[in-house]
Amino acid sequence: MQRVTVTLDDDLMAELDRLIDVRGYQNRSEAIRDLARAGLQQAAEETGSEQHCVGVLSYVYDHEARDLARRLTTVFHSHHDLTISSLHVHLDHDNCLEVGILKGPMKELQHFADHVIAERSVRHGRLQLLPTTTIAPDASGSPKDHGH
Structure with missing residues (x-):
């Protein structure tokens, strides 16, 4: 597993924290991993992936x-x-x-x-x-x- 440092503005961080509370994530890392997977899936769908x-x-x-x-x-x-x-x-x-x-x-x-x-x-x-x-x-x- 890789460790990555990301800088987010305060408004985006507040939105992420609200999402974490609503969905019941254990931590920010889990939420960001799910969001990254969803974004990658959306990109694959848009490009007609053979995945x-x-x-x-x-x-x-x-x-x-x-x-x-x-x-x-x-x-x-x-x-x-x-x-x-x-x-x-x-x-x-x-x-x-x-x-x-x-x-x-x-x-x-x-x-x-x-x-x-x-x-x-x-x-x-x-x-x-x-x-x-x-x-x-x-x-x-x-x-x-x-x-x-």
Whole structure:
């Protein structure tokens, strides 16, 4: 671990201390590490990074919309390599919530999510990305991923 000295103006330090109190951080270092990770993740998302990550794609759609369920199913089947799991919830007579757990390169997950969210009659959608470490290959060159 590296030790870094940073100079902050009084107003910024006061904001940081308020954040520490609200979120319950044990110390300033933990808060600054989390903020640095969030900033690096945002930069990676903005630049279309190839960084490996998991994602949670959630969206609400009109289940009565013509061919929408079929189109969404086709999109997910076309990207089966990115999809780990999905959950379908009936919210009311007209609306369903889908939550998909995804895994793969950040750029590919963002492209996939953009395609799903852009479908006509998908009312709300959001992708939450969480960076992970890339799985190292074993001696045969295959990833040491157990598939779960």
